[in-house]
Structure formats: C-alpha cells, structure tokens
Amino acid sequence: MSDSVLVDQFRHIATASLAGVMLKMGLSNQWVRGPMPLKADFPRVAGSAFTMRFIPARENVSGAFGKKLPVNRDAVEVMEAGAIAIADARGTTDAATFGDIVVARMVRRGVAGIVTDGAVRDRNGLLATGMPIWTAGVTAPPPAAHLVLAAWQEPIGCGGVAVFPGDIIVADADGVVVVPLGVAAQVAGKGAEQERLDAWQMEQIGRGVALPELKPLPGAKS
C-alpha cells in the first residue's frame, strides 16, 4: 500500500477510534495533550510528521551562542507537500511557535496541517490562510520572546507523546493522535473496522436497544 493511500485512509477514521484501537494494541500514550483545533470546523487531516524541536530562549548577547541556530523560515522551506508540521514547544504559550507570514508560506508549499503544544499568533491572519491548525493557545509575542528552534526531523515529545519523523499524525475535533509509522497499516485496518462497529451500534441505539444488549458487528472478528 502506498503512503498516500494509507494517509488517505486515516482521513476517514476518527482520532477517538484510533486512540481506542492503539490502546488495545498496547500503545496507551498516543493522544497529544493540549492542542485543539483553532476553529471548530476544520476537516480531519492526516499526514506524515515533520517534527520541529524548540528549546527555551537565551538572549542574543555577544558570545552567548557557539553557532547560529536555525529559524522557522529555514525549516519551512524543506517541508514536503502533505506533511504535518508538529512542534515540541514544551507547552510554552506566552510566545508563538507560528505566525501568519510563515504559515501563509506553508500553505503555498502544500503543508497539510500544523500541530503545536505551544501557541500561535495572528489568529485572524492564520484563519485567513486556510491552514488547519491544532494549538494549545493563542498569543501575541513572537517565538524569540521565549523559544528558539533547535532542530527539525528529530524525535520529539509533543503534549506528552513521543513523535518520530514520518509517524502518521491525524487531527480532528477531538484533538491529535500519533500513529507510529511501523504499525500504521495495522492501525488503519483496525480503525476502519471500529468505525463500522460504532455505526452499527449507533444504528441499534436509534432503534431503542439497551447498551448491554447491543449486538456485535455482523461478520466482525470477535
């Protein structure tokens, strides 16, 4: 199965279903604490993780840095179309990880979505770009007020969850889940089955069936 076919499957599976099936597989910590959609009606997005790692800021006093650090603008130009940029901002919400100018460029490059456990700024400008964004806060100060970009495409933590470059990120109205790349096909299969089960149970409830009497999905593996 090609990557793009796989990613497309995830666009049809709720994060709630994915969190449930991964929990049953023994992966109990895949839902990202903090980020929620910047507006209510973004579509569900799925894509390959482009990780960004921020550390606390140090003032740019002469001699304070051994070498120049990269900035957001460098990272954006190496992102691939369809990627989801996911930032380890360490929960910092009094400085932005992204603002509207950088995000407008990310839209041009085809980035599929943004996730940060920190904050974004230029709320109205960001919404105008159309980029789907999951964030833990909205703020006014630029990154430099409290954050420095240290690296990209390294393993990170985001909202208490390990994220490796290339993991599948899925985000919807219930927040963001991380699907490890090596189990993504398996999770997609189980997730789709869970969606069918949920629909079947909802249909029964609509007919007045009590919860203890809900029938299993016809033809489902146990």
Add this chain to the structure above:
Amino acid sequence: MSDSVLVDQFRHIATASLAGVMLKMGLSNQWVRGPMPLKADFPRVAGSAFTMRFIPARENVSGAFGKKLPVNRDAVEVMEAGAIAIADARGTTDAATFGDIVVARMVRRGVAGIVTDGAVRDRNGLLATGMPIWTAGVTAPPPAAHLVLAAWQEPIGCGGVAVFPGDIIVADADGVVVVPLGVAAQVAGKGAEQERLDAWQMEQIGRGVALPELKPLPGAKS
C-alpha cells in the same frame, strides 16, 4: 411542592444568581470548577444528580482485580428520566468519561444533561445527539486509558464541590452549581427573588441611574 415543579423553577434561575444566594446562606462552595458547556447555546438544564465515581485505571493483568468493576454501560441503564449524570473524573482530561454511543443511549433514556470534571470524546457525535453536556475538556482516548468506574449514586466530589445523589444540579452558560436537596426549595425562592432584583437594577441602569443610587426592589425583603 413536587420535585418536578421544583426542578422546573430552577430552569428559570441563573447559576450566577444561585451561587450568590447560596453564598449569603453560608454555602460558599457550590460552583463546580472546570465544566463548561460543550457548545455555546445549550439551554439551562436542571435535574436530580445521578452521581458517578471514577478512580484511576489499573491494567487488567491477571489477578490484579479482586472482582469485576462496573462500566458506564451498566450505570446508564439505571438512570432515570430527568436525571443529570454528574461524574467525578478527578480532573482527568486525557481519557474520556463519556463518548457518543453511551450518550446516544442516555438521550433515549431521557437523561436531562451530563456534567463531568474530566473530558468527553467524539465531540461531533456528541453534539449530534442533542444532549446538553458540561465538560472540562475534549479528548480522544476511551475511559479505560486512565479511568475506571468505581461506583454510582455515592457522595462524590466534582470540580472541588461535594455532590450527593439527589442534589439539584443546575447548568448554564456560567457553568454548573450544586444545590443541596434539603435547601433546594429555599434556594429556589431566594433565587427567583434575585432574578427580579437583577432585572429591576438593569432597568434602572438603562435609565442612567448610577450604581450607588440603585434603588432596592420595590417590596423586597431587606
């Protein structure tokens, strides 16, 4: 006064008024910290508290439990029409206390509302059920990720407030208050009077009266 008449009275009294009159009666801790309406325009709801008590999860390793614990699905089938399910989730927001399938059944049983100091999942599915819900968060993982239902209809704490089965729960745009059953009729009376006073003061302000010159409610006690 019958219970349903009493509950109906509370549907016409703001939680802000109820919190104010209970404070004057010496009850200073009746507003629940955390839960807010899942969407902006739910009507005010009032009902008798059906308490649910969750504890932290323990993995279901062989031998780890002395006896089987109940689950949400068992509790739902004993809830009565008009009740408000109020859950002590200990502020856990990285696992849900309720999801859309269980809530769809609660609608069928006539449950009047849901309050949790934890989180719910399936946000869009929940809104589709029409159930008014007050929650401290939205999440993707199922309860089992971090929570186990220990009991129902016991005294609980929810958002820092004591709740006893049968207390009157009132919830609106300002959140959730708990009215002890034994003082509910008294609180309803004082609350209705407070509503009339507020309307009278608003009317005077509309006429340009300054705050120190606001006249008391004509005919009001004190």
Add this chain to the structure above:
Amino acid sequence: MSDSVLVDQFRHIATASLAGVMLKMGLSNQWVRGPMPLKADFPRVAGSAFTMRFIPARENVSGAFGKKLPVNRDAVEVMEAGAIAIADARGTTDAATFGDIVVARMVRRGVAGIVTDGAVRDRNGLLATGMPIWTAGVTAPPPAAHLVLAAWQEPIGCGGVAVFPGDIIVADADGVVVVPLGVAAQVAGKGAEQERLDAWQMEQIGRGVALPELKPLPGAKS
C-alpha cells in the same frame, strides 16, 4: 500628539506587532497571560488603563476588618470615558471580578473595554451589554466568594505583567498587551511600520516568494 490621537493609532496595530516591536526595544514582558476575548469577533480596543486591585476574600466576621473596603460599584463611578478597566484578580477563576449589572453601568459611562486575569459571570448578560471583554474564565459566584477589591489606580500585576495607571492597553484576537505610557508614541510608530512590513511580506508570499528571499519593505529603516 494628543492622547486620543495616540489611542486611535493603536486601534490599527495588532497586539502581535506591538509585542514584537516592544521585544526589540527591550520590553520582553508586555503580553498578559490568561485573558482572551469573551467572544470571537470583538473589534480591537485601545485605551488608558484604569487599574483595579483585588486581594483574597476574608469573611466579614465582626472585628475582622479595621475599616470598610471599597467595592466594584464605587470604582466604576470614577472611571472616565475611553478607559480600559484592567483587574488584578490574581488568576482567581472561581469567583467573578465583574458581572452584568456593573458592566452595563460601565457601558453607560463610556468605558472602552474590560480586562481581567480572573473571571466574569453572567456570560449572556455581559454579551448583551456589548462591552468588549477579555477574561481568563467564566464563572457563576460573585466576587465576594473569593475576592475583595483593595484599591484602584495603583500599580498592579495582571497575568504576569506590570500595569501602571495610564498605560495604554491594547486588546484583540491575540489577547492583551500593555504599552508603557512613556514609550507609547515610539511604540505606535514602530508598530505602524511593522504592519506595513507584514503586509508587504504577505503580498510577496502570495506571489510565491520563498521565506529566505522575502525582500525588506521598500524605504524602511534597517
């Protein structure tokens, strides 16, 4: 430049731009942590700070207070038209700093906006007054449940930021910034230039220019 002309300039400069230019001037802590707009589409407001300082409540037991403390209603009647009331509520969100009756009177007096690092109550009533409000929470209990007004027009802290009476407060969709009065004209000038730069960069991005190739604002200093 008259004060009202200056305030009017700030209505056209985003808080994100103001936080950025003040950071470059060496003022790194001017964005207020906590308060966000009570509804999404308030216009940007700017005005002179009328500071209010709350302390934790003490019950009114006989002898517990040496002298009578002021209340919100006293403070409101000395606010001037165009002021922004900004309250140091110490992050208390289980009691309100403002409710709808007091705010209705503030509208009558021409107060331009309200900022609190605590909470407000009567959400629907507040929205009905039309007053733009930035708050860290919504609650039901009145101030007396946890707060006492100690003084007004003193230096305060609000959301981790020092605020002096007369500072310029600017609030929009990204929250609230405090502009020290003594540097306000300088900040307004740099802020307006920042707005022109951002527009120029956005225009270039719309034409497909990559971030590292963004040209500086024609004719800009530096």
Add this chain to the structure above:
Amino acid sequence: MSDSVLVDQFRHIATASLAGVMLKMGLSNQWVRGPMPLKADFPRVAGSAFTMRFIPARENVSGAFGKKLPVNRDAVEVMEAGAIAIADARGTTDAATFGDIVVARMVRRGVAGIVTDGAVRDRNGLLATGMPIWTAGVTAPPPAAHLVLAAWQEPIGCGGVAVFPGDIIVADADGVVVVPLGVAAQVAGKGAEQERLDAWQMEQIGRGVALPELKPLPGAKS
C-alpha cells in the same frame, strides 16, 4: 503463604524494585504521586491498605446534609493492627487529612503507617507519636476546612493510582507503591530477585566493570 509472612517480605524490597517488576508485568501505574516521608529516616513499612475516601467540604448549614457523615475518629476505631491507612484526599493540601490526636490513637491501635495524597498537620506532634507518615504536604487547618470523610474501605484513587481495600502498600524513601493483592506473592518473588540482581550489579561496578559489560545474576532466570 500467610499474609503476615508476605507483608514481612515486602519490608525487604525497595519500592523502586517493586515499581520496576510491576512495570514489566504490565502494571505501569502503581507509584503514588505526591506522598513523601514526613521525615528522612523512617524505616520501610508494608501493610494491608485501609482505604479512606474524602470529598470536598460543604458547610454544615441546616438542611445541607441528608444524613450525618462519618468522621476520622469513627474510622480509626475499626482499623486493624498492621494496616496502612491510605487516604484519597484529592490532592488537597490546605486542610489536613490527619492531625496528631487521631494519629496518637492510631499508634495505640497498631496501625503500621499512614499515606495521604493531601496534607497532615501538627508536624511536631506527629513526629512525637513515632508513626511513619507519607504525605504530600504539611498544613495547619483541620480537615473540616476543605474536606469531609465520605467512606472507608471502598476502592479509591490516591495520587493517581487505584487502591482497593486489602492491597499491599509499601512505602520507603522513594515514596509509596500499591501492590494489587491478587499478584502480591508473584511481585514479592520477582522483587526479591531484583534486589539480588541490583546488589550483584553494584558489586561489579565497585570492581570497575562498565555498564554494558555488567554480567547477569548467576543462576537467574533470563
């Protein structure tokens, strides 16, 4: 194996070893967040859990309670010798769960230790009783300031961990772990083996062996 023999075994196994072996068995959440020893050199204690469940306080206004709630003093008189009282205080540290008078009586009844995820008061008086205590804080106010005892010997949460009556509680300088009764014998066996392995590794390190070359415990399973 008798219960007292089992409990005695746990007095010789560090909580760090117990947390490690339970994690390998799939029990990842058995260390209690918050409680630490009230003084540095308490011996390790182990015993059967006597659970106590507190909820937030409600003022004793006439009519506010349907029936009288129990108090600490009632619970203490049903505790058995060798038990460890473990209290779900919901992290409340501005009111005590235990004070010196009640604890002095618990010493007389042979209670082996106390654990609370809240606070204790009368620090010096408590130390004078000789009772080993693990607590998340020290405070001055009595329980009634913020807490009410709701029940005992029910399943509780303490510091984020499920505790069932009769579980084995072990507490030492690294805090408190909960060993589910049904797996206690198995955990004791693996824990003792872990202690032997640790001693063997320490002995090798003392001889200068590098970490990657540490030899496994002679005769150990895997």
Add this chain to the structure above:
Amino acid sequence: MSDSVLVDQFRHIATASLAGVMLKMGLSNQWVRGPMPLKADFPRVAGSAFTMRFIPARENVSGAFGKKLPVNRDAVEVMEAGAIAIADARGTTDAATFGDIVVARMVRRGVAGIVTDGAVRDRNGLLATGMPIWTAGVTAPPPAAHLVLAAWQEPIGCGGVAVFPGDIIVADADGVVVVPLGVAAQVAGKGAEQERLDAWQMEQIGRGVALPELKPLPGAKS
C-alpha cells in the same frame, strides 16, 4: 492588654490550633498557602504584619517608568522591631523576594521573622543570619529578574490569604496563619483553651481511651 503581651501569647499557640478556632469563628481562609520554614527547627514566631507588595518586573528601558519605584532597601529601614515582614510575591519562585544582605540588616533592626509566598536566595547566608524565614522556595536570581516592589503597608494577598498591615502573623512548623487584628484577643483566648483541650485529649489517649470516648476538658465551655 498591651500589644506585646498579646503577641507573646501567640508564641504559645500552635498555628494548627489558631486555624481551627478561627474556622469555628467563621474565618475559613487564614492559613497561607506555600510558605514553609527554611529550616526544620525555627521556634514559633509571632508579630505584627509589615506588608510588602511586589508586582511583575518591567525592564528599565528609558521612558518605561513614570516615576522611580521603591526597593527592598528602602522598606527595610522603616520596619519596626518585632514586626514580621510578609511579602506578596504572587507565587514567583524564579526570583528572590529577599537575599542575605537585606536580611542581615533586618536582623539588626529587630525584625522578628519573614514570610514570602515567593522565594529567597542565599540559603546558607540566610541561615547564618539566624532570621526565622517561611518561604515557598529557594532560588538564585535577584528580585529584579521578575519582581518589582510596588508598595508597603498596604492590604495584600499572600498565599491566597488577605493580610492587612498590623494583623498578627504566627508561623511555626505547620506554616503561617494570619490573625485579623480586631479579633486577635478573642482568638488568643480560644487558642489557649484549644491547647489545653489537645493536651488533655493526648493524655487520655496515652491511657488508652478510644476516640469516641474522649472526655471533654474539665471545666471547659461546651
């Protein structure tokens, strides 16, 4: 009763007893959250509150301040012998409210103790001065890193409690309580009685009396 006689009485009453008797009088919020003794064996101290009010720092950029603010060194020279300096540091623990040089001078002026809901620095130097200190943390940075002294001898909040200049502050191993000046004599009397009751109950427990059978203090009111 002279003030010094009254203060001396408080040196013999535990903060736990004071918190208990004030709660019964209707004063439920007099224990200060946060500050604990900097070392274990300070004697109990009592004295008249000298309040200090800090606000968040603003960098000293040209024009940023309308007038010069006072500093710790100014405040210290107006403190009277026997006073307890109590600082509203807003819970800031990453900058000190006091360091050893200022405190050495406070010792010389006869200040009886220090309370801060923030932090102190120069831990070893502070202990060398002999000053009894209750603090919420230890830190290295000076006040200016995050705090500015705004005023002294104003009503403040400290650790969630209202403090007025002249209130009686009592601090011991269980932390710090604030006794409103107007009720101090009454509280001292009830507190002394509570101490006698506690001693009598302890004596009975030493003789093996069970908690429900504890006899009231002979001759005590109620």
Add this chain to the structure above:
Amino acid sequence: MSDSVLVDQFRHIATASLAGVMLKMGLSNQWVRGPMPLKADFPRVAGSAFTMRFIPARENVSGAFGKKLPVNRDAVEVMEAGAIAIADARGTTDAATFGDIVVARMVRRGVAGIVTDGAVRDRNGLLATGMPIWTAGVTAPPPAAHLVLAAWQEPIGCGGVAVFPGDIIVADADGVVVVPLGVAAQVAGKGAEQERLDAWQMEQIGRGVALPELKPLPGAKS
C-alpha cells in the same frame, strides 16, 4: 585561561552571584527551575555540561520503533571526568531519569555532578554513592515508565533554560545556573567581584550601617 582553571573559579562563586551578574549582562534566564540538592550539604559543584535529552515513552510494541534508541547506560560510558550530566526530563517526576546503579558507575567515571528537571530513584542508594545531585523530585519507577532517552550532547531545555553541550553548569544550595561557554570567563570575573562586594556589604551591616548608606567596594568599578 585553561578550562579547568575556569571551572575551578566557579567553585568559589555562588549561583546567586552568577545569576545576578548574568542578569546585568542581559542574560535573564539562566537559573534552572525545579532542581534542588538531594541533600542539604553538598559542596558547590561546577563543570562542563553533558546534555541528555529525554522524550515521553512509547511502549515497545512490535513495529512501534523504526530503530533502537540509546539508553542511559550507553550515554554514561562516553561522559568525561569533570562533566556535569544535565538531563532534559521535561519535568516528569513519576519516572526516574537516574537510579543508583547508573550513578555508581558515573562516580567511577569521575562525573562531577548530576542535574535533572525530572526525578531520581533509589534515594538512599544515591546518597551512598556520594554523587552530588540536583533533582526536581524523588520517585520509584524506572525511566521506561514514562521516559525514553532520545539523544545526548544536543542543545536542550532544562527547567526552562537553554543548555548547550559544553556550557558551564554551577550548582549549590540555591539550585543550578547555566553559564554560556562563550561568556564564561567574563562571568567568572564579574562573579568574583560580586562576591567581594557582598562580603564588604555584610561587614558594614555587621557594624550597623543602614542599607541606604552602604559604601561601594573600595576600588571597584562602580
């Protein structure tokens, strides 16, 4: 000046002095929030930073990891004598970043000290090794319960401060400060001068000089 001479200078300068002089140089964020000495009387330590970066744990389900991650035991064997290991544990205190076996080996390798913004376990075993340790907590569970080592000798954040490999770490009774390598010689010089000033001021206070009259250090550059 050789590195070891420089490091030796820092052993005679308090972290409080270093935080103060760096603040004056424009470096306002160099004190690490959280870590405090594991026991009261460790000597001050100084050394070159060996950074360790932890991310949240992911269960080792088949396929969940693309490649094997390193572990503590690998990192320890590349640490140099005199280094200070400083771990970015993201504030996680319910799993250890270090335990006694690994630390015993670090002592053998000549590591000068350990700093973590997370927790350590085996408290008594750690103290027996003699290693000076600054930690934000003590815990029982091993790292794997919540943490995975992602990398070492990368730029990290620790307790809200940026740390680059090779920065000078100084730790004493007031906690931990980070001195950027490029300004270390300058900071050491200013720090030594601050120590002399403090001693001179203390000597004057001992003679009864009031704070506003303290004389500057004779011969000091103002």
